[in-house]
Amino acid sequence: MATDYAALKAGGFMRQKQKDTFSLRLRVVGGTVTVRQLETIAAVARKFGQDYVHLTSRQGVEIPFIKLADIEAVKAALAEGGVSPGVCGPRVRTVTACQAGKCCPSGCIDASEVATELDRRYFGRTLPHKFKFGVTGCQNNCLKAEENDVGVKGAMAVAWKKDDCIFCGVCVKACRTGALAVADGELVLDQAKCNNCGRCVTACPTGAWAGESGYLVSFGGTFGNAIQKGRELLPVIKDEATLYRVTDAAIEFFARNANPGERFAKTLDRIGWDKFKKEIENAYNNR
Secondary structure, three states: OOOOHHHHHHOOEEEOOOOOEEEEEEOOEOOEOOHHHHHHHHHHHHHHOOOOOEEOOOOOEEEEEEEHHHHHHHHHHHHHOOOOEOOOOOEEOOOEEOOEOOOEOOOOOOHHHHHHHHHHHHOOOEOOOOEOEEEEOOOOOOOOHHHOOEEEEEEEEEEEOHHHOOOOOHHHHHOOOOOEEEEOOEEEEOOOOOOOOOHHHHHOOOOOEEEEEEEEEEEOOEOOOOOEOOEEOOOOEOOHHHHHHHHHHHHHHHHHHOOOOOOHHHHHHHHOHHHHHHHHHHHHOOO
16 A cells, blocks of 8 residues: 555654654744653664654754654554644644743743644645744743744833823833833823833832733744745734634634635735735724
């Protein structure tokens, strides 16, 4: 019986240059792997591989040197430890995320929670080409959200409460974009310069800044042979329902309009960013 290499690749088994040998990509969500999973992966790599694993640039784990004859045994051994194979090819890939919300003090959102939901909704879906999500918790942008087909970045919509302000200037010093200034007894916010980082909120000693956490979403990022920074086309999204309406609309637009082998950015360039923007604005406004 002929080996179905396409099916193996779809299930995370990538052919190596050595005959009948594969590097197995595992399913990892937001860079988080439990100790039990780590122990399982180590045991499989020791028994069926060459006693090591490879950590990919997208927070993935790969076990190289899996033999064709061992594939079913490998899948069974991994399943016992709660580990699933990943995917390759024209599908929604591993969702990356930082640790914001869990332990990082800079985080405006729980990036891991968003990554888990994105993975639940889309992981492994077959599309005209590969599709990547990345989630980062704040403007420090550890996960480089704009490199992804759809990137989600934690943000904060801010508002100044004059009656609570003592005009100490701490927020002005904390602002990295020069969006704040004190003039004539007023604190002036230049919205064009504000990047919604929320540093003014966390720095203020009197609570004169109020902040509402939310999401900035970018579209059409790529990194590799062709590099393109994703574009932010919407205001700060302030609730999860709206966030996932927008991500649904983005992936459906790609599924409907992309040519085989065409990345999201190329589809948007060809079809038109204005047409896409109208669709995601409708999703944003729940129309």
